[in-house]
Amino acid sequence: MTQARQLKPYDVEISVAAGRDEVWESVTQPALLHQWFGWDYDGLAAEIKQIFLDEATLLAPEQMGWADGSYLEVTGDDDSARVRVTREGNSPGGSERYDAIEEGWRAFLIQLRFLLDQRPEGRRRTLYLTGETTGRQALTLASGEWERFGPRVAWTVDGDGHLIVAAGRVPLDEPTATHFEVTVSMFGADDATFEAARETWAKRWAPMAAGAEITTATDPAPGS
Template sequence: MSESGHQPSGDPKPFHVETRIAAPPADVWPALTEPEHVRRWFGWDYDGIEPEIRLIFVDEPKHEDGRRVVWSDGSYLEIEADGPHCVVRAVLPGDLTDARWDDVYDGIEEGWRAFLVQLRHLLETRPEGRRRTLFLTGTVTGRELRAAVGDGAPVHEADRQFALVDPHGHLVVAASQARLAEDRAATASVTVSTYGLDDDAFAAVRERWASRWRPAAPDAAVTSGSEPVPPGLF
């Protein structure tokens, strides 16, 4: 995960992001620690995702008691049982009430917010087959982003992002560096997660999204597989 937040000082912005998942901790833990499971929800497809997953989730952190994944900077992923459900938190400890962070965009915080939505979708819907993603990027307003994504069953809403399941059953997570309510164009992305599609079916999904996304943004890009993502995004 790259950090492209606009920090007011050299200090990292603290964050606390969590989601409630209809699955027991015993099902969630492998999804946070075993690369073959992490691969089915984390990030999006690009050349280098496999070694990045191993570095982030296996080689760098400490695994504590089937409950926490802890990194050297003090940040951690935590599972808390909640009856038949559990809560998964991504946390970087710090003073969240500090006013200097009020208007700060932080790519790591927003990344975890999106990735936990993808984790919840995987564990609750149990899709079969290989995960393949589309990653759309461009500069749009919040209104343009919503219009380009279209309709679906909403599953997540935050200041800078939203998610839905589209009419074809694919999870769509849309994020912007600007608050969605602001009337200004900003760098945005859309991650479309598909499962179990063959090459022809996936190509049809890509064409459908490309025809929708390219008119929305003057610098629109659509990438999948090992295609390089445009530089300088997040």
């Protein structure tokens, strides 16, 4: 309990156009988790197993929890549902303090909603872009309207139908350059299409981000 109280509290929630039972399967079955959780790297399967199978505890129907006091729950009916991830705590710093787990859930729940609302066909493959840039620059990566999910996370769908989620360590409107993570999710892409997309995104990302890197399924996590 002491550990949980020292952590920053958060409460992240989205609605999805899918029934409660289908959503619960999407947050508990490894094959479906691969379609939305995180981003591809050589340890993703092990990470999913650790978080959702080894460490999660079933607290109630459609609710799972973890040792840090956080929990995920799915509510709704046969036509629509809400997914909520919350953690109690009273650490100093206020609600605006950056918390990597909170912002990760914001990004990942956007990816879950895209999967269930848009129902793209084929296996998801991702490009995970990291580096230091500003929010203003990051949001020029793709044309179109970006939607915000909290002060640090935004998403859009590009002309090719790929979901793009950008997340920074400071609010997007601040002029400060900071560490950014951009996940490009594409579905059903063959190897040639995926490689062409990787080259295109590398050319976009490198000029705007210091220490620019791109991680794919065969790479270790950045900084590991």
